[in-house]
Amino acid sequence: MTTDQSENVRAGADAAAGAGPTGTDVVLEARGVTKHFPLRRTARDLLTRERRSVHAVDDVSLRLRRGTVTALVGESGSGKSTVARLLARLHPLTSGEIRLGGEPVVAGGGRSFRRYVRRVQLIFQDPFASLNPVHTVRYHLTRALKIHGRAGSGKEELERALTDLLNRVQLTPAHQYLDKFPHELSGGQRQRVAIARALGADPQVLLADEPVSMLDVSIRLGVLNLLRDLKERLHLAILYITHDIASARYFADTTLVMYAGRIVEGGDSETVTQRPAHPYTQLLIASAPDPDRVAAAADQEETGTGEPPSLITPPPGCRFHPRCPQAMERCRTELPPRFDLADGQWAACWLYEGQGVRSYGNGDAGAKPYGNEGTAATGTPAPGTTAREVSR
Amino acid sequence: MKYLLQRIAFYTVTAWAAITINFLIPRLMPGDPVQALLSRYQGQLDTKAIDSLKALFGLDEEQSLWQQYTDYWAHLLDGDLGLSFTFFPTPVSEVITQSLPWTLALVGVTTLISFVLGTGIGVYSGWKRGSWLDGLLPVTTFISSIPYFWLGLIAIALFAEKWSLFPNSGGYDSALVPAFDWPFLSSALYHAVLPGVTIVLSAVAGWILGMRNMMVTVSSEDYVMVAQAKGLSERRVMFGYAARNAVLPNISGFALSLGFIVGGTLLVEMVFTYPGIGFQLLQAVGAKDYPLMQGVFLIITLSVLAANLLADLVYAALDPRIRKEA
């Protein structure tokens, strides 16, 4: 890996960015990305010649832009981490395409992989697990710098680079932390070391997979502020995966909602959290704990019972239909395409058929047109207003 | 079911490989059996006698290794293990049948006893950590570090020779004929005491330590704490929750040790002149007795595999997490 090459790539991206104000802001883009994890074959499968797999991610499209935070929320097991890992190229794709700076990314290991990770870095879900307990902070950061050729020449420069990294994540004074082992750090400090390591590559995209799920509210806040700061100062494109919808509201510009391997809703964070469109998002928001609800707690209606669907044999049609209070007949058979709503919000739900403009890739997130246009036009108008009332 | 099939397939492959190795090993050893026989009898064999012996042993033809290998399998599948050279012309299967029961009885039973005893003590000392039982650990460690033959010989010197409490050798009194009658069985039992006790002594420590460690580990699992919180009786918590889970790793260890029953008894048989298969194997090795060696190896290999398969099944029966298919 040579610096020149990566600089070239970078320069190319910048040049592209200069070409147009909106379209080329997109740094990383996923188009119709699908990931199926094959299951181990059982004796029965051999007999029936069936090949079963976990449909962890199906046909997901999203765009990450410079200087914005995109939140990805959804229930446990809906495939959020898998999306992040796919974007970080830790898993091979089943189908679909990932574009970095407009260029399709070709599969491959070694050098091309390293060139890729130099621009796209993943912060792992768990700050307690993603640092090797036997290595010091110095080792972790030095490696990150060295691999990407940013360690400079000589001890001095390296030291300066390290200090700089730690300062950036506000672990100061740096020398206090450099020679510590992960177990000697608090969760928040570890998380910041993990972020510093990701920054070590000087990436353009940061994929942060539930970076705060394990942390205390007070420490959580520090990490989120840091991410926001990075976005603002370094113009990073950040994918922020979380369970905590309230934090998505506060920190993300855009929010995408995933359910059972598919993105079901997207749009401006404030809009999505305040006026959720998709019944699943509504359920999610309604379930999220909210101290302001204290008074109303008693007369909450029972919503969305039932188990999350099996990803091995996902339900046909809309994957949410078995739990959806507003499910219609066609939800059981036809996969809803994406319907655009006001304010750049969109939802993949038959309720909104005919409500907004059908979009084919010029939306905020999601580029690939969904299938079954033919049937889409024949759907009954959905009582969209009712859905909004539910979410107050 | 799937699990079972998978295990069986795995063991079949392992068995094939191990049997093939068993076939190769003796053939790669230096020397030839007739030569070994000669030195055994300090004999004055005539050239012609040597040649005809070679012919009898099937060593005269220049067969390719591959040819020998296919023949070996053909015979094996017929259940024919060939004729022993050392005990020519006794069939290997007969040599094995006459010695295997002794090994299985003595070492099998003692292995079982040491497992049960060791596990039992381990459960207790792990549960009652900090009690006087902890004092037992250094002692058992020390005993388990003693070479077995040394322990056995000291035991003979003291209990058989000095105090004449037990016989020093043999599996039963020479005056008796093996039969399922009281005099014979009691004599066999009496002869088994000293070897048995020494085996248990030297083997029990490993089980105690393994089990104790597992008990300590499991005792701090949440579900044990939950069981305590539920106010269950101490016995129920100790056995139903802690020991039940802690014993699982020991089961695979036990399977492995079951396999070593057959292979690891050499010293017992040497020290106590106990009839059994280990000594036969040593003799076979010494005499280049390919058929016998292969036969004994086959038995050992198959028994280890069978024990492992059994352990896998027991494990699956005890640990529902293994029974994946629902």
Added chain:
Amino acid sequence: NSGAGKGGVGGATGVLTLGKPDGPQTNNSNPFLNTSAGATLGYRYMIYEPLAMTNMIKPTDKADPWLATDWEWEANFTKVTFTLDERAKWADGKPLTAADVEFTFNLLKKHSALNWNGIPFDGVAVEDGKVVLTFKESQFVNQNKIIQTFIVPKHIWEKVKNPETWPNRTPVGSGPYRLKTFTPQTTTLTATPTYWNGRTKVKELRYTAYNDNSAATTALATGKVEWSFVFMPNHKQLYIDKDPKNHKLWFPSGLGVHGLWFNTARKPFDNPALRRAMAMVVDRRAIHIQAQATLYPEITSPTGIPLPAGEPFLAPEYRSATTRPDVAGAKKLLAEAGFTLSGGVLKDPSGKPVTLTFTDPAGWNDYITGLAIIKDNIKQLGIEAKVKTQTAEAWGVDVANGNFDATLRWTNSGATPYDMYQNVMDGALLQPIGKSSQQGNFGRFKSEEATTALQAYANAKDQKTRTEAMNALQKIFVEQAPMIPTAAAPIGAEYSTKNWIGWPTEANPYAPPQHTQPSALEIVLNLTPAK
């Protein structure tokens, strides 16, 4: 010990217990197979009887008649005629006839795997109820082997398809015992009431197999076993002292030796002077005491011929020669041969230091101790030796292939010293190094004279030629020292007089006392209860 008390052993019950440290046995009583339990434990001699009973420790004495009342060799030992005892009959009551004897010899002739001694049978015939064997060559050196062949019943063996692999589980012989029970650990024989040649007092023989010497020794010491032969490191303490009144042992020698074989094809051991010098310093007494625990008779004659068994064969010049270590003499000899001693290291004429490696199988304790003693002895000459142990197999292969410096090994033994000399020096057996020599001359000893003398001895028509050849062999053996004899090969045993008396002793050497020798039957018939 417990076993003795419970088992009802002893003269009163008519049981005699025997033991052997050979490990568990398999049920096989084929007398011609040396791998059978009958051979290993020696009970074949209780079931099958020979034509005549030779005495290994007095090989020159005429054998006792047994199944044959008489046998006559033609002058040049190419023909022998047996007259059979009319009274002899098989345990199943059938009479033992010349047809049985003829059948037996034909059996051996036909199946060389059964003919362990490799007797070159030629003609087998019955003439006038007498059995006549004819040979192409003189059988002088084999005569004892031939006449002690045991005879098997034709009516049983002729039905056997494959006698070479026949386990003969219910042996029928002419002897006084038949097989009662067999287990790998213990074989029990019981007396046949109808024995043709008188009655035996011992009603039951119990052979127990032990896994090693120490178990067998303990069994002997505790009286569990009354008759056995086990090498014991300190027999006085381990055995005799346990019951000094009854525990006896006697280890008379036959005509075979143990000794240090040199690889005479390797430098510098191809130099006879070096070998001889080493032979001169070996302390056979120390070996006798420390290595052989005084069980094996000491070799006192430099010819290696064990005395007194070989007394008649000694050449006149060696009648009074002894084997005292003579370091000064050895040094002188070496100096004359061009060896030099500098700084305590012996150098051969080419200036190379003389060193050697002794090899023997690990576990052959007496040999290893013997080697250690020899190593100590030759240090006095400035020779540095190393003792290396191998597995028995590896050693066997190395010895056969001539891949050794020097090793302690036994020789063959026979009715005359011919067997042992032939084993060591026969040029006819000579093989190049690397090619297996299975029958002898492992040291690759090359001597025309020796080979000629051996041939002359075997084929001689008269006693004088034999004596000359024997004298020549002794001279070569002493002067060229292809092997240093260290101890006689004994045919001895431990036995207890607690229950049975009548054992052979030094005073009454009617047979070698070992129970795996043909003469064991003679001993058993001779035993009487000790009151």
Added chain:
Amino acid sequence: MSITATDTAVLDGAPAPEAPTRRARLRFLRGGKTRTGLIVLTFFVLLAVIGPWIAPYDPDAMSDQLLQPPSGAHWFGTTHTGQDVFSQILVGTRGVLVVGFVAALVATVLSVLIGVTAGFLGGAVDEILSALANIFLVLPGLPLIIIVASFVPDTGDLLIAFAIALTSWAWGSRILRAQTLSLRRRDYVEAARATGEPTWRIILFEIMPNLTAVIASGFVGTVIFAVLTEITLAFIGVADISHWNWGTVLFWAQSNQALAQGAWWWFVPAGLCIALLGTALALINFGIDEFVNPRLRTATGSSRKVKMRVGFTPVARRPLTGDRPEHRTSKEPRP
């Protein structure tokens, strides 16, 4: 056996604020057991190094002092050829330790190579290597060593060590494979990959250091096994007995029926040395085990003052430590 439960413990290393340095990793050396073990082992290592020099006699040298009981001149008595048993044991220490450690080293390297590779690479490589390990596990150990040892006519110490190593690596490799398998999917390994580390660096620097405790414990265990096996081999006469080691001493003693002759001094010391060495190694192993699995740390169990019991927290209403809150008095009365 206990290893199965340790995988989380290896990594989580309970926070130990007062031990901030690298030395924390050697913490297991601090336990009393481990220390005792180390002292004894050091003693034997010392003997192995200087034994031949401090031996009062040449262990081969014969004398007229046949089978003498221990005395001032011969601390452990003499053999049937008048050799000094004490010198034999001193000189023999080296052989024992060399074989033990060489065998353990080779076996450990083998098990690490095979186990870690299998665990990390997975797939077909894993299947093949696991099958290989299982076959070696299934083959009978001691007989196999006997055969391997008889392969080569010259059975020196090193050969024995290699034979032992060859038959004893499989168990360790199985454990290491399982451990690697669980480490392979750890976030920090994935994280290293995501940072762009090459595979060899991931194995060597990310995975291996986390296996050290397991490897060390396996190493010590193999040393014990190798020493016992070597001694057994010498005892049954398979090994080269011209090299002195404790097994050889026992071999000579047994083949001369030392115990039956009453020459206990010939038989007993070597056996005790073996047991002592074995115990020392076992103690060290405990230390490592406890380090690997913090739950086994007995130090946190009971003390003399209070008896701990799972599920029944003791109540000790006395200040156990000096630093009782000084503000106890300031507590307000309960409402």
Added chain:
Amino acid sequence: MSAEPVLTISGLNVDYGTDERAVHALRDIDLTLHRGEVLGLAGESGSGKSTLAYAVTRLLAPPGVITGGEVHYHRPGGDRLDILSLSPEQLRAFRWQELSLVFQGAMNSLNPVHTVHSQLTDVLKAHRPDLRKAQRTGRAKELLSLVGISADRLAAYPHQLSGGMRQRVMIAMALALEPEIVIMDEPTTALDVVMQRQILRRLVQLREQLGFSVVFITHDISLLIEFSDRIAIMYGGRIVEEAGAAEIYRDPRHPYSDGLLHSFPALHGPRRELTGIPGSPPHLSAMPTGCAFHPRCGKAFEPCAVRVPPLAAPATPQGTTPGRRTVACHLHT
């Protein structure tokens, strides 16, 4: 809601370890749980919440030792039970019968080798020996349906259930004997919000039916405020504030509580300013003198570093009388 106490804790002290390196994990805890209420327990990680929960039932894992204080359980009739002086046998009888626990992390709380049925019934077997087998099974089915799991799952092993189901089985198990008190230690951390809400709502309903009291421990302040009646905030092994849920939310008195409440974003309503808490929590073995929070406290003044503030009813500056609330802060004394 009655103000009758069901569990009173006073002056409770807990150490980990018995030697000089022992960690002093709980310091002088005073807390009262009233009949039928949900008491929330919040605080920074490591502040001693779990320790408190386990100490009350004497289930602290070694080397935990209770070194002082009292824990009393009040039977409905009125008589008190001194838990700290119970013998093991009495403890066994007390546990689950009167007080049950839902442990942190359902994954490990169920014994992996026994079926749900066996784990539900063995507590019945131990405490209701007179029940027959069929009755026990019947009760187990009833319990499962109580938490919305179909009865045919009785024969399942824990690994065959999803995390949410396991959690619900644990809750069902906790209710098996209809105890007076249920302590729940972060019961929903592993679940997503939908599942979490389902379970908690079920629990609230059951509490209304059965009338037990709940101690609810979680990091999720929003959740706590929503579901509990009263909240106790812990910091550094002490309770620093205790008040009604709404009061705490609207008007936290202790600077730490205040910091906590300004650290999490709200899902609805106007965007609030999030201030957070500066610094990092102290380690128990190196506790600051005086008020443990003072190094991080913006309002610290001179007594804070010297004296430990007692937990007491705050002086009411505005003259309001906010129920039974207490706070341990020098600002309010």
